[in-house]
Amino acid sequence: MRGSDERTGSLFSYVDLEARVRRDHPLRPIREIANAALRDLSEDFAALYPPRLGRPSIPPERLLRAMLLQAFYGIRSERQLMERMEFDLLFRWFVGLGLDDAAWDHSSFTTNRDRLLAGEIAAKFLAAVLAQPRVKRLISSEHFSVDGTLLEAWASTKSFRKLDGGDNDPDGPGRNAERGFHAEKRSNATHRSTTDPEARLYKKGGQAAKLCYMGHALMENRHGLAVDGLVTQATGTAEREAALAMLDRRPGRRRITLGADKGYDVAGFIGDLRARRVTPHIAIDGHLSSTGKPRKTAVGARTTRHPGYGVSQRCRKRIEEVFGWIKSSAGLAKVKLRGRAKVDAAFTLHLAAYNLIRLPKLLATAP
Template structure:
């Protein structure tokens, strides 16, 4: 018998969102780990909020929604709210009921920016890695480090010359004299001079984004700065590549399963990678007496960097330069050096995931602190995307 195609609204609806999600869905394991990690941060959340006033969006829901936006490559908060309005999977993951109203995109953005700072993003990543099911997957001795460029949300046309402050006048010299004016005496028969008024330029006829030719113009970070994002720097990693306004993201990866254990973002310069590597090692293993190894590419083959690692009781498994290498034979003769060189190449996978899926090829945020917090949260989401398969294996 053929069924009827008639739509009739129900007066009552009993929908259990948990029953609608398949038992083998990868987000089930991700949600379990995220909920346990956020439960361990309850005391941290309590410090950030007061006991009076209107209740804001729960911090746990803000973080779950932000992770969803990264995992599913949602470009804006407005699209995220539209998805949560009709997507039952998103409602279930965030913790909204079937009848709960979604948030206004601007309200969600303001609450998220107030919560997800660099410090909070690092605490979320650390809580996920400290989960009882995730911690056995990590290596506590062998690590790799690398950096990548994150394009800033600023165009090259915003890279303008820096405006120098006006010189200060001495107090004894007094104020500068006013401009001289020509007056016509009243007893003369000559009429006053007529001044020709220049017509105002027609701004409506000018193009909105005029073409600019930068050929032959010398620009550098010392003389120019972006008016859109002053924290962005003009930089290039390869000699034949074009310089762009960007930041430099850094990650510290453990070599057992390739999970990111530390993330940072700095100004783009030639020494940022080595400085960030030392800071991430200190944050991850403060005062550690265990002998660690650190794999890296040729960009880290510097005498100062190798000496700093040896003072920290860290063996520098750094790729050697062709000439004038700071890595000697006492390091390269061990089999662990060749193993670290093979494992360190896996650090490019989180970078590729963050740029293709996580939207970090070009950030949509401005300011060093906001971009750093977003980069750290993206690396935490990259770990979450790999955990269901790793835990199943």
């Protein structure tokens, strides 16, 4: 018998969101891990939201769950996220909204999100996820890798103007006026973006120069989980400086190994690692000089002769999987925020999101 296409409504609804999400849905174990980390941040949330002061805000736990969904599904804007929250029962279940609760206004969500991330909650959330006992046993405490990647800033190269205001190009009609760079020498010393002053013009790997930041990640080598992250201005020395900063934030001072690509093969950096009781498993930069001689490396034979050096060289490349997911799947190839502090918080939260999508399978196969 053919079914009817007539649309019928009901006066009351008895939909249970918990029953609508299948028992084996991938978001179920992710939500369990995230909720455990959020419970550990209760005191930090209380410090950000003083009691009996102003109207009740959007619960910070729901804000963070919504931001995780935005990363998981690569949703480009807060408007699209709130639209999805309005009709998607799975999103409502994960965030904690009831079936009859209205989705937030996108501007309210953005305001509350910026306030939340300003309290370094992203870094604390990443640490809380990794500090859970069943997660902590998956993480290596001795072997790590580090690398950096460019994050294109939310600013056009047309906004890169002279500091002294000596640009001669007229603004012209419309929002996207002409901007000529012919025969003009531009550098970060003489120019600055009027849209995002903290962004820097930088190029890497033969690509065109862009206004960007540089994101850095510290990864443990056992399962390739990100354990720390940092965003800096894009400079030629930022990768090495950020690596030392993340090592200094690491709890404990036991001897560890650090794998990295040949861009870190600098004598000063190797010396700084050894002073921190870090064995430098750095790839050797074997570029030839103008005389045909190979460049002198700071990594000695006492390091490269051990089998662990080769293992670190294989494991360190997995950090590209972290950057690849963050930039292609989570949509952070071009950040939608301005200012280094906000970009740093978003980048760190995306590192936590990457760990969360990998942890359910790792926990299921762990002995």
